[in-house]
Amino acid sequence: MMTPARIKSWTFQAFVATLVLIGPIISAQKVPNCASTLGCFSFPAITSCPNPDEFWSPTAVLGGCCPGCVRGLALGTPCGTSTTTETTTDATETPSTCAPGLVCGVGSVCRLNTGDCLSTHHVPDSIQWVPQCDSRGRYAPKQCRGDQINGRCFCYSAEGKRIFGWSWRNRAQRMTCACSRRRADLEAEGRFDVTLHCTPDGNYEQLQCDQGVCWCADSETGTQTAGTRAVPEELWSLLPCYNETLHGVQYLRRCESVAFSQILQRKQFIIRGHRDVTFTDTLCEYDGSHELHARGMTGRSLILIKLRSEHCRR
Structure with a gap:
């Protein structure tokens, strides 16, 4: 019996293997746990699959490294072991699992898996925003909503959560949210010392420092600007993108300095065996300013004034 995510026929897999050899090809996509060293054809994100019971998946072939079409049950279709139909030929086999982006939910029917962006492929066209x-x-x-005049664009994490960064839609042509997304990814991996600075629309600020290295960055990608060099953090003021009026005398902004100081204090308490010490957490935005709220000792949210004059002097 075929596995749930098996391609309908081996012909499609042979087609992909041929494309790997003749091009145009790209390296295997950066899919977690992808062990393939082969390339794969670059399919578009939304592809019209040939059959009504086939759905696009970014991990369809080559051990989950390449996109393609897989079989699955549609939205609202009964699911579970009781609906599995075994047949003797591939051509008439009924899919036994829900399509990518769906999950077998309450009532044993395929429902939207809202934590998976592929669920949006099953949303009816009548929905105003997908x-x-x-x-x-x-x-x-x-992610953008609304028209070109009053609409807005916002930055989102890979899991679909709002993160720092937004812009009016008519000004968002060069908005990539690359900085906000990178910070969100690093923090999700457990890094608490990320010091990348993002602009209000989620792009990179021109001067960046992280993990003791500073460089002049491309605002849309964060990559090092052509013709410049990365330097140790203590030499950051020698970079051509450094501006004393704009950047001040230290890279970390006031909120970040306080937040990192608290992290170091908490670690010292733990080292000395004091694990129950609590104090107000300082939360900073991705541009180094204070967040609108901070968590107090009791867990309550404390309203703060957002400070954007990061280099204020007493």
Whole structure:
């Protein structure tokens, strides 16, 4: 019996293997746990699959490294072991699992898996706004709503959560949210010392420092600006993108300095065996300013004034 995510026929897999050899090809996509060293054809994020019971998936073939069409049950279709139909030929086999973006939910029917961006492929066209997905089936960094005059664009994490950064839609042509997405990804991996600075629309500020290294960055990608060099953090003021009036005498902004000081204090308390010490957490935005709220000792949210004059002097 075929596995749930098996391609309808081996012909499609042979087609992909041929494309790997003749091009145009790209390296295997950056899919977690992808062990393939082969390339794969770059399919678009939203592809019209040939059959009504086939759905696009970013991990369809080559051990989950390449996109393609897989079989699955549609939205609202009964699911579970009781609905599985075994047949003797591939051509008439009934899918036994829900399509990508769906989950077998309450009532044993396929429902939207709202934590998966592929669920948006099953939303009816009558819905006014549908989130956009990237080529890996994750939420795209920039999501826009509304018309070109009054609409807005916001930055989102790969899991579909709002993160720092927004812009009016008519000014968002060069908005990538690359900085906000990178910070969100690093923090999700457990890094508490990320010091990348983002602009209000989620792009990179021109001067960046992180993990003791500073560089002049491209605002849309964060990559090092051509013709410049990265330097140790203590030499950051020698970079051509450094501006004393704009950047001040230290890279970390006031909120960040306080937040990092608290982190170090908490670690010292733990080292000395004091694990029950609590104090107000200082939370900073991705541009280094204070967040609108901070968590107090009792867990309550304390309203703060957002400070954007990061280099204020007493």
